[in-house]
């Protein structure tokens with residue numbers, strides 16, 4: 001096994017360790033039903049300014065959970081008339097990413113495992129829900145489903161994930177300078193990101 005392709009190890013387990021704790025909803029988290037808005041206007045998952053994006057809209061749920069809808073467009077096809085699996089995984093990833101904001105935590109996906117249970121045709125509305133199940137240090141364990149035919153319809157896709165909490169510096173240090181500069185020049189973007197760190 002080369003160093004560039006490390007073996008998966010216990011650190012990538014999707015099962016919370018025995019001393020993991022229950023997630024805590026931040027007291028300032030928006031009320032259930034409130035749209036969360038995009039975390040970044042050019043985000044592929046949720047950004048309104050991203051012409052190639054999924055334009056997923058997430059709303060706060062009860063506890064540490066969110067719901068979201070994503071409409072499969074012709075641009076999202078893999079096979080004729082059917083959604084691409086990677087696009088569906090992106091929708092799950094985005095929904096799982098948004099749920100961390102209810103804890104006022106900034107986190108990135110560490111590991112994401114998707115089950116594809118039913119094909120999802122173009123024009124389908126995928127009804128997503130995601131919730132955090134446990135927290136262990138910086139590791140956030142969460143799970144999500146995507147249903148078709150309505151919010152109570154059959155599950156077409158589901159995923160389990162581990163997100164890792166990061167500071168805003170993660171993005172500043174790793175992002176391409178052009179986009180970072182533009183984001184830093186946007187007071188709303190900076191305020192949104194910093195609010196989570198000065199009001200933990």
Ligand SMILES: CCCCCCCCCCCCCCCC(=O)SCCNC(=O)CCNC(=O)[C@H](O)C(C)(C)COP(=O)(O)OP(=O)(O)OC[C@H]1O[C@@H](n2cnc3c(N)ncnc32)[C@H](O)[C@@H]1OP(=O)(O)O
Pocket residue numbers: 011012013039040093094097106107108109110111137138139162164166168171172183184189190193
């Ligand atoms: C002005 C600009 C404002 C911008 C404001 C934007 C804010 C809003 C952005 C939100 C965005 C969301 C968007 C959708 C969600 C994505 O799609 S995020 C994009 C995809 N994900 C990534 O790019 C992550 C890439 N990976 C990394 O950067 C690093 O590997 C990580 C994940 C930060 C971890 O590195 P690290 O901080 O050095 O962590 P490390 O100390 O090694 O490990 C910490 C713990 O996590 C565990 N761990 C680490 N990696 C993994 C893993 N892959 N699996 C399982 N466990 C792991 C370790 O075992 C360790 O556990 P303990 O020993 O504590 O028990």
